Amino acid sequence: MSSLEIKNLHVAIGEKEIVKGFTLTINSGEVHAVMGPNGTGKSTLSKAIAGHPDYTITSGDVLIDGQSILEQEPDERARAGIFLAFQYPSEIPGVSIANFLRGALQARMAEGEELDASAYYKRLYQKMDLLKIDRKFTSRSVNDGFSGGEKKRCEILQMAMLEPKFALMDETDSGLDIDALRIVADGVNAMRGPTLGVLLITHYQRLLDYIVPDHVHVMYDGRIVKSGDKSLALELEAKGYDWVKKEFAEANAR
Amino acid sequence: MSAPTLTSATDSFVGSFTAEAFARHLAALSSSPAWWLERRRAAYETFASLPLPRRTDESWRFSNVAALTLEGFQVEPAVPAGLFLASPFGPAHLAFVNNQLVAPPSLPREAIERGVVVTTLAEAALTHPDLLRGHFMAQPQKLGSAKYAALHSAFVSDGAFIYIPRGVELATPILVTHAAAGPDAAVFPHTLVIAEENAKATVVDFFVSADASTHFACGANDLYAGHGAQLTYIAAQNWSGTSRSFQFNSTVVRRDARVQSLNLHLGGRQARHESLSQLQAPGAFSEMLALTVADGTQEFDQRTLQIHQAPNTKSDLLYKNALRDQARTIFSGLIVVDPDAQKTDAYQSNRNLMLSEEAEASSLPGLEIQANDVRCTHGATSSRIDPEQEFYLLSRGIGKTAADEMLTFGFFEEVLNRLASDPLHDVLRGLIQTQFKK
Numbered sequence: 001m002s003s004l005e006i007k008n009l010h011v012a013i014g015e016k017e018i019v020k021g022f023t024l025t026i027n028s029g030e031v032h033a034v035m036g037p038n039g040t041g042k043s044t045l046s047k048a049i050a051g052h053p054d055y056t057i058t059s060g061d062v063l064i065d066g067q068s069i070l071e072q073e074p075d076e077r078a079r080a081g082i083f084l085a086f087q088y089p090s091e092i093p094g095v096s097i098a099n100f101l102r103g104a105l106q107a108r109m110a111e112g113e114e115l116d117a118s119a120y121y122k123r124l125y126q127k128m129d130l131l132k133i134d135r136k137f138t139s140r141s142v143n144d145g146f147s148g149g150e151k152k153r154c155e156i157l158q159m160a161m162l163e164p165k166f167a168l169m170d171e172t173d174s175g176l177d178i179d180a181l182r183i184v185a186d187g188v189n190a191m192r193g194p195t196l197g198v199l200l201i202t203h204y205q206r207l208l209d210y211i212v213p214d215h216v217h218v219m220y221d222g223r224i225v226k227s228g229d230k231s232l233a234l235e236l237e238a239k240g241y242d243w244v245k246k247e248f249a250e251a252n253a254r
Numbered sequence: 255m256s257a258p259t260l261t262s263a264t265d266s267f268v269g270s271f272t273a274e275a276f277a278r279h280l281a282a283l284s285s286s287p288a289w290w291l292e293r294r295r296a297a298y299e300t301f302a303s304l305p306l307p308r309r310t311d312e313s314w315r316f317s318n319v320a321a322l323t324l325e326g327f328q329v330e331p332a333v334p335a336g337l338f339l340a341s342p343f344g345p346a347h348l349a350f351v352n353n354q355l356v357a358p359p360s361l362p363r364e365a366i367e368r369g370v371v372v373t374t375l376a377e378a379a380l381t382h383p384d385l386l387r388g389h390f391m392a393q394p395q396k397l398g399s400a401k402y403a404a405l406h407s408a409f410v411s412d413g414a415f416i417y418i419p420r421g422v423e424l425a426t427p428i429l430v431t432h433a434a435a436g437p438d439a440a441v442f443p444h445t446l447v448i449a450e451e452n453a454k455a456t457v458v459d460f461f462v463s464a465d466a467s468t469h470f471a472c473g474a475n476d477l478y479a480g481h482g483a484q485l486t487y488i489a490a491q492n493w494s495g496t497s498r499s500f501q502f503n504s505t506v507v508r509r510d511a512r513v514q515s516l517n518l519h520l521g522g523r524q525a526r527h528e529s530l531s532q533l534q535a536p537g538a539f540s541e542m543l544a545l546t547v548a549d550g551t552q553e554f555d556q557r558t559l560q561i562h563q564a565p566n567t568k569s570d571l572l573y574k575n576a577l578r579d580q581a582r583t584i585f586s587g588l589i590v591v592d593p594d595a596q597k598t599d600a601y602q603s604n605r606n607l608m609l610s611e612e613a614e615a616s617s618l619p620g621l622e623i624q625a626n627d628v629r630c631t632h633g634a635t636s637s638r639i640d641p642e643q644e645f646y647l648l649s650r651g652i653g654k655t656a657a658d659e660m661l662t663f664g665f666f667e668e669v670l671n672r673l674a675s676d677p678l679h680d681v682l683r684g685l686i687q688t689q690f691k692k
Contacts, residue, residue: 050649051648051649052645053641053645054641073648073654074645074648074649075648075649075650075651075652075653075654075657078648078649078650078651078652079651083649084649086646086649089646090640090642090643090645090646091643092643092646092647092660092661092664093664094661094663094664094665094666094667094668095660095661095663095664099660099663100647100650100660103652103656103660104650104651104652106656107650107651107652107653107656108651141664158650162650162651
C-alpha cells in the first residue's frame, strides 16, 4: 500500500499565490474527489504535483510513501508513480500512440532491458478494446486532430498502460458527451483497486455519478474548506458553490 | 592557428595541401591516364589560386568562415592495418579507408551478369575511360565551394564507380563505405553513379570516422540518371565530432528520369553540404531530402540549387534540421527556372525544430524565375518546442533526451516516409538514435 501526502502546500504562478495551504493524504485504493468553483486552484494543484515548471511550490511538501518528490524532475515523478490526466492534453504530431507509450514504458525499465513488443501490443489492444478506442489509433499521432472525447480516452488509455500509483485527473469530464463520459468512467472504474489512488478534480457533480468517490473535498481559495463523503457532492449540487463561498466568508469573518 | 588573411601569399591559402604534397600525390598516381593527371594539375592550380571563403561572400553567409582551416592535416594518411569497419547498412560492396580500397569489390553474380559495374575510379579509368571522363566532376560548381571542389579534384585518388546499364533494375542497394582513420587524416571520398536509360537502382554512401580523431573530409558525388532511369541515393554522414567536412553533390536528371536523394547529416564539428540538381529534359524529377541532427556546437551548412533547364520538370526539396544545445544550421536554397522551362513544378522547404533555446537556425530560401508559366513554392520555418508538449512527454516518465528523440522522430517522419525501402528506413532510424545515446 502506498500513500500520497500533500502537506500544507502553497503554489504560486509568478508572484501570485494560487494554492494556499492544501493538505490531503490519499492512500492506494481510495478515490478522492476535489470539487470547487473555477479559479480556486484545482488545476494548479495537480500540475504543481506533477512538476510543471510554470508552477512554483513556495512551501509545504508532497510525499510518496514518506519520500518527498519535490526535488524530482517531472519525468522522475512520473516514474515514481504520479500520473496526470490533463484537462487539455497536448498534441504531439508525428509521434504515434504506439511509439509514445512504448517510449514511456521503456523509460520505466532498467538500462539494457528491452520491452517485449508482442506482449506490449497484446496489452495495448486489450486496453484499447476496453476503452472502445479503434485499434487504428495506435498509428495515429498522439492527440493530433483528436476530438475532445478521443483525447480524454487517450489519457485514460495511457493511465491504463502506465499503471501509476496515483492518478491526478484534472477535469477529465470536461468536453465529454454522456456516452464518452460513460466510457471514460468505466475505464477508471476498471482500474480502481488496491494499488491505485485517485485524485479526481471536477467542477461538476455529474462525473461523480459514474465514478463514485470515497471522499469528497471542497476546495475554495486555494485550500480544502470542507470534506465529507459522496453526499457532500450532492449537497453541493443542490446548494451551489455560493453556499461554500458564503460559509467560507463567514468563517473568515469570525 | 589563425586563419590566413586576404593579403597573404597564395601558399597560405593551401594549408597542408602544399605544392610539394600535391607533387607527391601525383607521383603515386603514375598509372592514372594523362587526361586525368592533367585535370588534377589544373584543379590544383585553381585550388591554390582561389582565396578562402570570406565572411562577406553571399554564398558563405552565416557560416563560421573563421573556423575553416586547411592546416594541420595528413595529406596521404596511412591505412591502419587490420581495420574492420562494419556498416549499419550491411557489408559494403566497396569500402574505402583513407582513400584506398580495403577489400576487393563484391557484387552479386546476377548483377555482374547483367553488366552492372561496381568498381573503383582507378579501375574505371582503364575499363570505362569515356564514361568516367564524361561524368566525373563534369558539372559546374555554383554554390560557393569552388576552391574546395578543386581541392577534391586535385587530391582525389580513388572512389566508387557505379554503372547500371540500360533497362537493368537492381532489387538490392549497392553499398559504399568511405572511412577516415587515424589522427588528422584528410580524405577525398568520391562516388560516381551512372544509371542508363530505364535503369533502376539504389546506392548508399556511408561516411564514417573509424576513430574519434579529427578528420578532414572533402568529398563529392556525381549522380546521372539517363532517360527514364530511377535512382535512389542515400548518403549518411557520421564523421567524428571534431572533423570538418565538405561534400558536393551534383545530380543530372534526363528525360522522364527520377532521382530521389536523402542526405543524413550527423557528424562533424563543421560540415558543409552543397547540392545541385539539374533538370535537363522534360519529365525529369529530382526529389532532394535531408535530415540533420545537430548538437553540441556543431555547424551544418547546407546550400542547394535546383535548376530547371527544360519544360515540364519537377523538383521537390525538403530539408529538416533538429537542433539541440548550441548547435547551428544554415540553409540556403535557390530555385532557378530557365526562360524556356515552362510548366516547371518546383518546391523547396526548410524546416527547423529547435530543441534548445540556444540553438540557431538560419534560412535563406530563394527563387529566380525566368519563365512565366510555372508553379514554384518555397518556405522556411523554425519552430521551438512548445513547453507544454515537452511537459506532456515528461509527465509520462519520458526523460528530456528521450523526449527530444521522440519529437525529432516525429518531425523527421514526413521525410523518412518518403523512402520506399523499409530496411533502409530502419537503418537510418538506428543511426539517428545513436545521436541521442552519446
